Amino acid sequence: MESLKFHRILLKLSGEALSGDSGNGIDPHRARDIALRVKEVREMGVDVAIVIGAGNLWRGRVGLELGMDRATADYMGMLATVMNALALMDSLEGLGVWTRVQSAIEMRSVAEPYIRRRAIRHLEKGRVVIFGGGTGNPYFSTDTAAALRAMEIGADVLIKATKVDGVYDCDPKKNPNAVKFDELTYIETLNRRLEVMDSTAISLCMENKLPIMVLNLWDNSALRKALTGEPVGTLVHP
Template identity: 85%
Template sequence: MDGLKYHRILLKLSGEALSSPQGSGIDPKAARDIALRVREVREMGVDVAIVIGAGNLWRGKAGLDLGMDRATADYMGMLATVMNALALMDALESCGVVTRVQSAIEMRAVAEPYIRRRAIRHLEKGRVVIFGGGTGNPYFSTDTAAALRACEIDADVLIKATKVDGVYDSDPHRNPNAVKFDRLTYIETLNRRLEVMDSTAISLCMENKLPILVLNLWDAEALRLSLLGEIRGTLVEG
């Protein structure tokens, strides 16, 4: 489509995006809602890659609080992201979107191993690629995995999908006077300790000059208009 500002995106979803109204598990309806939004973007001619978290299935902090080994807790979370990736793949393909799941932790029966050049080739062929298994290493969040994969596939922007319309100086659900930022620099985001992404992810984006766009995926127009250059959210760059 003519007029696109971004031609290749990495969409970072939280695991909660797939959760049931009770806040846990995988809700097929939620997966389908996301799939329909991704299909709309693909129909615009945008290459789409996705990284999804696992907070709906497993939170490593819960294990750590009970004395679990950190690496073990993190590996469990990485495995849970593959479950979410498969659920989203199924929803996308039921909507007619050809999709591939690649996992940083090898499990050939259900997903391709992560191979950068193969992932890029899938995108060039118009397929959506979902990256599961985080980075394949403990001690790294799915935010960092998203930043890493976005850099590796030469994405034009990393889009952090949330349920609010951007980044605020405090929680807008708790503070009615919270101030929304339209644009931020990487340094401002780090110095203010704003909850955009973790500091490792932001630093990686800063070093590689990769913009971060935080928007409300459940706003019917936010993603589409942002891809056309009418930013609906908060843009972190520069």
């Protein structure tokens, strides 16, 4: 068995990770691709918790531009994250990976209410836990929810899974001369206003010394390399 650097992780996924080429909706094939990657990590003996966004189903800023109340728009986004969580749970269990969805907004018919000690117990029993409903409060992003849940469950690292292989000083798709960072401190990330996570999430990780790793989810070897300590992506740490 490979030597592990991290034994418990919080995987932060964007809602778009579940969508097809259109960037909208839920593509069962994409959900299965993610589930296969999570299954591989679980089989390495790593405890896996997941927070997923809602951008494939609902973007609150669109509602705000049309005059919608901010709290209402945020609650709609939280509900959409539960839909994504259920889709990912179905794909995982289809592969034989026992999974539990916990929601910060109570909806007992489809998900467990979020209870920290129960979530930890699920992880100890080898189950993947997907946290839906954000923090349960408006005005907080799923980035912040991911940082908060990572701290609560005692994760060793918060892994931000994206479509690029790390953090750059500018958009590498627009600028071929963009420079990739192998490591960053929290302060550098905040001062440079790099689009790693929102400032609240980064500050929360900084205060609790939780490392953030940004990597390409669609690189078949990236997650495995990250967990065994091989150089991959960008590491944000003290």
